[in-house]
Each structure stands twice: as C-alpha cells, then as structure tokens.
Amino acid sequence: MARLFGEGGVETRLLRRWRDAAAASPPAFFLMVEENFAGYAAAALWRAVMGRRTVGLLFRGREALEGKSPRLRLKRWGLRLLRRVPGVTTLSIVPFRVEPGLAEIADDWIDDPQLWDLEDLSPEPTPLSEAVRGAAAGRRLVVSLGIQNEAKGFCFLAGAWSQSPSLRADWLFVAAGKVASEELPVAAEFVANGGYLVDRFISDAELASLYKAADVIWGVYAPFYDQASGIFGRAVQYDVPILLRRGSAVETHGLELGARLATVEYGVTGDLAGALEAAAAAEVSRGNRAPEMRARSEAILRAALMGCS
Template sequence: MTTEVLLVSHSRDGHREAYIHQFQALLHEAGYSCRVVDTWKATLDFAGPACFLMIEENFFGYAIAAIVRALQGRRTAGLLFRGREAAEGQSLKLRNKAFLLCVMKSLTPVTTMSIVSFSVLPSIARVADDWIDDPQLWDIEDLSTPPSPLSADLVDLAAGRNILVALGAQNREKGFDILARTWLEKPEIRSRWLFVAAGKVAPSAWDIANAFAEAGGGLVDRYVSDDELRSLYGAATVIWALYAPDYDQASGIFGRAVQYEKPVLLREGSAMANHAAQIAARATTATYNDAGSVILGLEAAAVSPAQNQRHSHLMRERSQALVFAALGKAH
C-alpha cells in the first residue's frame, strides 16, 4: 500500500524549492506519495508521516505539531539547520528551543535530524536525534556544467586569470564585505584573479558592491538561474564559502562545490572546514576578516589536488536510510 507523506515547506525561496523536488523524488522512489503543504497546521489532522524540510522556518509550529502528533502515535521528522545555536546559544529564545528539542527527543514518533554531523559539532547531539548529510551534498545526478552566456562573459572578462566565484545572496553573513575589501585593498591580486559575486546584493552592501564593480570586480546583482549557477561552477577556479562566524552552518554552495569537485575557500575553524577535512574535500581555509590570509588561501586552493574519491553516493545512501526510518519505512 502506498503511504502518503506531507512535506512541509513554509516557502519556496532559496534552496527550499530544490529540497522539495529532491525529497519528492526520494520518497516516490521508495513507494511514497507526497503532498507539499505550506503550514505546520496542515499536519495536525493528517494521520500519515510528515516531514518538515526546515524546522527553523517556524520552529514553534514544528514543536507543537510534532508533540501533538506524537501523542496520537503519528510520525514526524524535521531537518534542523541551526543545531549549534540551539545547543550552545544562551538567549532565552535559544534556551527555549533547546528545551523543546530535548522534550521531543524523548518522544519516539519524532525524529529531529541535524544536517550537520555530530562528528563535526558534537554539541548538536544534545538537541537532535540523529543527523544526515546536508541534502545539497548529495542531490546532483547530472554533474555536467555546460557554459551559459553569463559564464562565457565572465570567462572573457577574466582573460586567462583564475576566477573566484561567490554565489547566492551577497551580504555580510556570506562574507561579501571581506571578498570586496580584499579586492579593493589588495589590487595586486587583480593581475592573477577575477573576483565574481553572482547573486542579489543586500541593501546594506550596496556601497562596497559599487566600489567593487568600479574597481573591475565581476558583479552580477540579480537572481542567478539554476543553469547559470551550474555554468559558474564550471567556470570557477575556486568557490567562495568564507562566511561570518555567526553564520556557522551547512551551506548548499559548499555542498555543490564538493559534488562538482571544485576547490572551495572556507573560514578557518568553521563547521564547514571541519567537515571538509573529514571528507577530504578540495578545501582551504583563511582567517576571517584578513585580506592577506584570503589571498594565501586562494592561491593554495587553486593548486589543491583532486579529491581521491566521491563521497556523495555514500552520503545519499546513509541519509536516505535515516529519512525512511524516521518516516516508519525500512528501506
């Protein structure tokens, strides 16, 4: 008998649309049917399993739904993105979040799964039942990176130089200010590299973004399509994922770099840097807020050796098995 699963995603912005398609395909392959809903309240009267694709979209809604459903013996699974702040945060809001996550850990029908492994951040084990690898580390079936008009234009602009590409939202959390300041403060780098920021610029970063562009940086201040994104991975020498310390979580940009086997620059001491070391990804690190360190990290990344094995299929198998178990199906 086919079992219907509710996939809960309060919006389809950013990575969420990709997660929806990925989990629909995953569950259909395992014999489930899926229905996507955009509110936690839709799960309260639903007798089958429910899976929240990002519990931080409405954490207290997830908690209410999971606890109510558990009392009725109904299975609920949820993906936890910001496990570290829940486990270690000291604000009242974060302490309440940790308390509720611990309560849910005692409820058998509820499975909260971190998308950062316990080996990378052991403290998360206090608030999550288990972990899966970030789905954007194992979601790509077609690893080709055909060029697009955008990538062709940027390759022409680079004129033989190495290309550093920062993808997605351009803001302080994603380290755009550091990338731009490195370009502005270290003009000697421009003879060897082209820095590209491809994604919508936050209003707070408009001034430095304009200065970056005026100094010859590649600025694409708009939404970048999936096809363009793939082409930019193909054109890049190194991918930027050197994010602020208060944005210490899993990243789809990093995950795709790993899958495409592209060198990636990470913040020293970050969760992503620890994870990259564990899976022997093509990653180098730089000190946060240090332009000189950024340049050294870039140069090291450009000559980093290829990965000696693909990890995505192992991540996929393990993660799928845990998702199926959380929803009550052996696979």
C-alpha cells in the same frame, strides 16, 4: 526532496504552513526546523498525541548548542524535549562525528542532501559562465554564489577586492546572486573597482555552469553564520576547490570528507591571496562519496518517516 522521494515510489504533497502539517495525517517532513522552530515543535507535539510521525532537519545545531540568548536557550531546551517524544525525529545535517554535542539535541544525522543530490556532474556552459570567463581575461575566478549579504561574507569579499590591486591582477571576483539591500553601497564600490556582479536570481543551469567555470568557490561566511552550507556541498560534488572560514563547522566537515579546500581568518585581507593560492592548488578529492552518503541518508529518512529501512 520531492524528486528523491518520488524516485522511491513515495508520493509527496508540499504544505506552506506548519498548521497544515499539524493537521495532516501522513508523515510530516519539515525541511528546515529553523524556518519556524516554534511551529515545528508545536506541530510535532500535536502529531505525537495523534500517533503520527514527524521528522525535521536541523541546520544550525552548533548555534543551538552554544547560543546564550533566551531564544537559543529555549530552542536547545525544546530540542532536548522533542528527543524524548515518540514519533518525533530531529535529524542534524551535520554529522555527530563532526559535532559530537549534536547528539544531545538531535536523534540522528544525515549528510546534507546537497552533498549527494546531483545526478549530472558535467553541466553545460551558459551565456553567463561564458561571459564571466571572458571578463576574466586569463585571470583565475573566485565565485561567490547565492544571496550576497553579511552572513555570506560579501563585505569581506568585496572589501578585499577593492583594497587589493594585486588580487585584482591575478583573480576576478564574481558575486552571482541577489544583493541584500543593506549591502548595495558595498556592491557599488565592488563594481566600481572591476568586480563582476550579477545582482539577480541565478538559475539552476547558471549556478551549475559557474561551479564548473570557477577556480575557487567562496565559502568564507561570517562567524555568526556557522552551519551546514549547500554551496559547500555542491562544491564537493563538483570537486571544485572552496575557500572557508578557519574554525568553522564546514571546515571540520570538509577535512573529514577529504574535500578540496583552504581556509582563511575571517576579515583578514592580508592572508587572502595565499589562501586562494592554497585552495586552487588543492589536490583532487579522494573519490566521490555521494552514493554512500545518499544510501545511508535515504535509509535513515525512510526509517524515520515510515518505520522501515
């Protein structure tokens, strides 16, 4: 975001604590309100009293709308309150046309920046992507990127791989990203059955090269993790097929965008082979909508932060 604002001639300063943002005089931009919702709300209200603008990006809007726990009820109430406060703008990164109920708790929406932020759509191979292609030995590649944990569907991916000789014959499953400590036994079984694991931080160059190497990107996340997905956004930009959980918010958004995707019921291993075939066979998307999404999103951000369009 600093780069994007800099390209528009706007100087930015990165703050690590919400208390610092509360005291700062320039417009404040919270990149993820869920990182500390209480801090966001407190800073926004204090800044409103001082006549200062505050903007926050809302990632887990559906969770806030539908959640039954006291924490999520309080979050829903807080977001509704903030909509009435002048100078405070909460922006969903899931469009209202995908989730109309979000208009109750957010002032407006932008497209997830990870749907429109890339400039180089033809990344170079890296030693990692070349090694993965070599290990595939002619099989197609399913690649799971980022932290490997329950929320990101690692248990489903690893379990399906370990239980399905037929999948292993036709595909190579690659998990590239740090494995959560509680998933290490699952990861060990995954590797023992021939899965390709890269249990470390993945650089930006490696990440881009793995998108280009993949036949299908893994996006089948657990039902409790139903939010906008940067992995999905990058798959859309690179025009790589992605497999998603059936019924997820990302599926709805992907269909609306005309993305290359297929879906599977979470945890249903028997349906996975057919779903992967469907994803791999998905037609090339209808065209690059990133410029359109970027122009609209940047205009809304400028208006919210600086009062101009």
